Amino acid sequence: MSSSTATKPVRLRGERSRAASVGLHTALVAASLVSLFPVLFVVYVSLRGRDGWQEPMRLTGGLGLSNYGHILGQTKFLTWFGNSLVVALGSTVLGVLVSASAGYAVSRMRFPGHRPLMWTFLVVQMFPMAVLIVPLYTILGQLELLDSYLGLILTYCSVSVPFCAWMLKGYFDSIPAEIDEAGRVDGLTPFGTFWRLIVPLARPGLAVTAFYSFITAWGEVAFASQFMSSEEHYTLAVGLQTFVGQQKAEWGLMTAAAVLITIPAGLVFFLAQRHLVAGLTAGGTKG
Amino acid sequence: MxxxxxxxxxxxxxxxxxxxxxxxxxxxxxxxxxxxxxxxxxxxxxxxxxxxxxxxxxPATYHFVGLDNYWKVLSGQEGHFYSRLTWTVVWTASCVLLHYALGLGLALLLNRKVRFRALYRVLLILPWAVPAFVATFSWRLIFNEKYGVLNAVLDRLGLGTVDWLGDTTLQKISAVAVNVWLGVPFMMVAILGGLQAIPGELHEAAEMDGASPWQRFRHVTLPGLRPVSGTVILLGTIWTFNMFQVIYLLVGQGASSDSEILVTYSYRLAFQGVRDYAGSATYGILILSLLLVFAVFYRRMLTRQETAR
The missing domain is CATH 4.10.220 (Light-harvesting Protein)
Incomplete structure (x- = not known):
């Protein structure tokens, strides 16, 4: 993290001096440590029992899984976990499904409304949740969807759909149009081309958008905190706040929960990260 | 017809x-x-x-009051709009700048032939895999005044402890640190993709012409990155400006706090104390307008650069 300005440009037939090699590795190791430390620290504290967090520098003493046992057995953690899973998966599936065909249409077809639609996708990403939260709250209240999975899934779609459509448009742009033409020559309808040829080719792009929607929904705090009012329906982002509040400071339990929350997010992440570079830059360069 | x-x-x-x-x-x-x-x-x-x-x-009994809300906010009668706006802008600028600078630096390092490159990449991306609310809570534990590991280390080194989340200035610095930790991987990955899209011949040609490393960076790498940079900086600015979790979970839950940005303040108006829906909506619309103006100017600037090239 330290040497951002001191770095040298790419050297192609690069033989570099010993010193440069050492410098390079030092910088990378230092940056890796900074990025790794909080994660390792939380894992470590979570294994130190309920009060172990009060002595962060003590390295001796037993490690144990008592915190994990406690949150799994005596709190509603598993319920919250299930809620988060339902909501995150629901909004991911819905978001990607709904936005893929639109992304394709915007990428391949020229039609009246094309430009305004692209602008909408971009502008909606700028919406602070503060603009939408109050109206959505009242609307969902009227529909009696507050404190329900469906309400939260729909809310998250307002975030994920424009982003997914925008990203997928960029990704579809990077797939040569000749493929479409070949499909058309072979007698596929435009939708058939999209479904049978382009969707399979766009798997990396779809993975990235799905990943993004999942992670966004998994980690969303503002909407979930207000919309899910009964403890039975809390998502993890709301539930975690109950461990550490004004009156309580159960950091031991918090860290154990943090580890368990991060594992699925991390798994999804590392499954998708293979495609991340391709998907992101395809979406990025064609802005 | x-x-x-x-x-x-x-x-x-x-x-x-x-x-x-x-x-x-x-x-x-x-x-x-x-x-x-x-x-x-x-x-x-x-x-x-x-x-x-x-x-x-x-039934509802509220009335139409015209531009009253906007007048109250913009004339500074209510909610310290301008001081919050200043801090929000400072917050956004410093976060995006650090994200971009560190992301670019790390991407340049990773773009070389380096042993353990794959391992470094995974380790450096790691913060991105951690949900923001989990990361924020973890940092709160690290920053904890009495039992935090940061203060323990400072104490051991004889530097004295610091109340990281107590004082307004320190709160702000801590929030920026947490957000930078969270946001660098995205920039790094995006820029790395951009770097790999720059044709190697350009660098070779520049090297043949005797360009120094700095000149190659300045005249080959940076212009080659422009399309990616343009998009990620725009996205980063929007995301940071609206970054709710970090501020809210790190500092903003207590009573009025000066380190709140516009978004968290608007949220608090709507859902804490006497719920002021109109005030919150006013702030929301103002935030949106600011971002729209920024995006329009930014994109215009990008196209002008593009044509000037």
């Missing part, structure tokens, strides 16, 4: 394919936005909106 018909015949396919998204956006974004704008022209709050208590339904 026939023109509309012909237009429909040629374009119905495209329209059918975008229809689901348009519906979703209209219902979930368009309609709420309209209501939000309307609310910002009223004096709606917890006490006068329509609500149901038990079996009794109480």
């Amino acid at each position: 026939t023109r509309i018909r012909r237009s429909f015949e040629t374009h119905w396919y495209a329209w059918a394919m975008v229809l689901p998204v348009v519906l979703v956006l209209a219902v979930l974004v368009g309609y709420p936005l309209g209501r939000g704008i309307y609310l910002s022209f009223t004096d709606a709050n917890e006490a006068n909106v329509a609500r149901t208590i038990g079996v009794n339904h109480i």
Whole structure:
């Protein structure tokens, strides 16, 4: 993290001096440590029992899984976990499904409304949740969807759909149009081309958008905190706040929960990260 | 009429394919936005909106007040708009700058032939895999005044402990640190993709012409990165400006706090104390307008650079 300005440009037939090699590795190791430390620290504290967090520098003493046992057995953690899973998966599936065909249409077809639609996708990403939260709250209240999975899934779609459509448009742009033409020559309808040829080719792009929607929904705090009012329906982002509040400071339990929350997010992440570079830059360069 | 018909015949396919998204956006974004704008022209709050208590339904009694809310906020009568705006801008600028600088630096390092490159990459991306709220809580534990590991280390080194989350300035610095930790991987990955898209021949040609490393960086790498940079900086700015979790969970939950940005303040207006829906909506609309103005200017600047090239 330290040497951002001191770095040298790419050297192609690069033989570099010993010193440069050492410098390079030092910088990378230092940056890796900074990025790794909080994660390792939380894992470590979570294994130190309920009060172990009060002595962060003590390295001796037993490690144990008592915190994990406690949150799994005596709190509603598993319920919250299930809620988060339902909501995150629901909004991911819905978001990607709904936005893929639109992304394709915007990428391949020229039609009246094309430009305004692209602008909408971009502008909606700028919406602070503060603009939408109050109206959505009242609307969902009227529909009696507050404190329900469906309400939260729909809310998250307002975030994920424009982003997914925008990203997928960029990704579809990077797939040569000749493929479409070949499909058309072979007698596929435009939708058939999209479904049978382009969707399979766009798997990396779809993975990235799905990943993004999942992670966004998994980690969303503002909407979930207000919309899910009964403890039975809390998502993890709301539930975690109950461990550490004004009156309580159960950091031991918090860290154990943090580890368990991060594992699925991390798994999804590392499954998708293979495609991340391709998907992101395809979406990025064609802005 | 026939023109509309012909237009429909040629374009119905495209329209059918975008229809689901348009519906979703209209219902979930368009309609709420309209209501939000309307609310910002009223004096709606917890006490006068329509609500149901038990079996009794109480109709709404709030009134249209025109531009009153905007006047109150913009003239500084209410909510210290300008000091919050200043801090929000400082917060956004410093976060995006650090994200970009560190992301670029790390991407340049990773773009070389380096042993353990794959391992470094995974380790450096790691913060991205951690949900922001988990990361924020973890950092709160690290920053904890009495039991935090940071203070323990400082104490051991004889530097004395610091109340990281107590003092306003330190709160702000801590929040920036947490957000930088969270945001660098995205920039790094995006820029790395951009670096790999720059044709190697350009670098070779520059090297042949005797360009120094710095010159190659300045005149080959940076211009080659421009398309990616343009997009990620725009996205980063929007995300940081609206970054709710970090501020809210790190510092903003208590009573009025000066380290709150506009978004968290607007949220607190709507959901803490006497719920001021109209005030919150006003702040929301103002935030949106600011971002829109920024995006329009930014994109215009990018196209001008593009044509000037």
